[in-house]
Amino acid sequence: MKNKYYLKFTGKYLLRVVTLLIAVSVVSFILVSLSPVDPVQQYVGAVPNVSVEQRAKIAEYWGLNDPPVQRFLAWAGSVLHGDFGVSLLYRRPVLDIIAEKFTASLALMMTAWLFSGILGFGTGCAMGMFHGKWPDKILKKLCLVMCSIPTFWIGIVFLMVFSVGLGWFPMGMSVPQGVPAEKVTILQRIHHLILPALTLSFLSFANVALHTREKLVDVLESDYVLFAEARGETKWSVLKRHGFRNILLPAVTMQFGSFSELFGGSVLAENVFSYPGLGAAASAAGMNSDVPLLLGITLFSALFVFAGNMLANIIYGIVDPQIREGYRNE
Amino acid sequence: MKRQPVLSVEDLSVSFRMYDTGLEQADLQVISNLTLDVCPGEIVAIAGSSGSGKSLLAHAVMGLLPGNASVTGKILYKGMLLSQKEKEKLRGKEIALVPQSVSYLDPLMTVGAQVTGRTPDEKTLKAQKEIFQRFHLKEGTEKLYPFQLSGGMARRILVSTAVLSNAQIILADEPTPGLDLEMAVEALKIFRELADEGKSVLLITHDIDLAFHIADRVAVFYAGTTVEIADAEDFQKGPKALRHPYSKALWEALPQNGFKPIPGFQPYAKDLPKGCLFSPRCPYKTEECEKEIPMTKVRGGYVRCIHAD
Structure with missing residues (x-):
């Protein structure tokens, strides 16, 4: 019975992810086909003396003259075989690049994610507890200001203050310059990670905090908190027993739903800090008409966001008995 | 001989500070000069239409009113004046609340x-x-x-939360709706048993019929004040035994007593009439009714009406 339930659950998600990926690949392929990107020009690059005939031959060889549907099927066919093509920019297989860049990005995104999640939740709880009093008022204004600051701008400000002005952090990159890769220490990596991670967490920190505050205020004004107080529970006990439990679910939603923002934000943050992650690679692929890499990253990011939402759904089922029951009855 | 009441409410008024139009703040008086007491072993039923301040009374006694509420008057527990701090200490232990609906559970x-x-x-x-x-x-x-x-x-x-708490006073805020008659009677029986064990029950209810039978005394609320407090027997007997015109009207509005409505409606807390709050709907209204009306003892019960006899 239980096994059957898990099987059904897994099957449902597999079906969803497959349809999602098909839809994303079709749409992004159409967009790329419609764009003025010329892969031949990109491939030939700055090499002089490539005649028009030679260009036509390359185009013919790549099948660029075939109808779009045929081209899509050819691309999708090789993708299904695990061949995402070769990046025109890096001259290496797309999958290798995604794997390499994603590891760098993952460290950055997860740090920012944990940072904004934990601190945002804590700040939100503090604001909710002091609802209407001065700590709440001050923190709330700070959060609203933080919400309105664009990521790339705060990144530049951080660089100016902490790197240029105070010299606490390096100017960018993920490792120090001129040091062989095997000699880079973990501390050096963390040192390079802090500023971009702070920048990336800045936006969602305020969002999480404000959202948590709103939710906690709702909960503390609810009937069941009133009744808990009527049963003699102290303020702290009410917060611990009923408050956290009831704001956890929306916080989880926010946190895992923010995977897409996180990815979008990493494009900006990585560019400002010249951090060699997936975000930087995505914008480089776009700027340099690296079609295979761009499509590969698009598919990968869809998978990444999907994973975030799926995790949120699973955690829902664990936290909320009503949703657990709902899953079981599906 | 009068027993010492375990809970007495004297001249209680509750008002809420609210935003009126724009940034104007206004005080909304929702309970005015309410007086009530409960003795050990007694069930006092509180009857009155929605919005007459029944639930708020319960919340005021327990110190559960929101921050924008201001309370005047006295609430005494076993003769001791209760401050907010003491209310917080007593709730759940000496005073228990039975709330209205499932939304009061986490x-x-x-x-x-x-x-x-x-x-x-x-x-x-x-x-x-x-x-x-x-x-x-x-x-x-x-x-x-x-x-x-x-x-x-x-x-x-x-x-059951209230029963388990072993509290001396149980404030039951509409414990019966949603129960079938049998279950409602069963629930009220339990209150009766608790009262017979020496506890005091304040029973806020819309099931006036049942309340008349189970309670010892009945307090009738109108627009945030008590208009009459009398033995439940009087309410079983009918209008002749009752004192206040509103109580009589309430009795006559019951389905088995003719289902007769009276014109008009309960005034909104923002525009309360002067003097007797019931006067705009009262057939016996005189000029005297616009003055402050005290609770007076008439035929063993208390009534807030100068025409009662």
């Missing part, structure tokens, strides 16, 4: 954990089991979440 916590509290000992758990049995709640009910309860079950669970 949706994400099993009902057992809510009924027995934070760290239940063996004795509490045993008592909880017995009480659930008494209320015909099946074994395992304590492991359910509020959304899995039927309306009737939820209500019985809410009542």
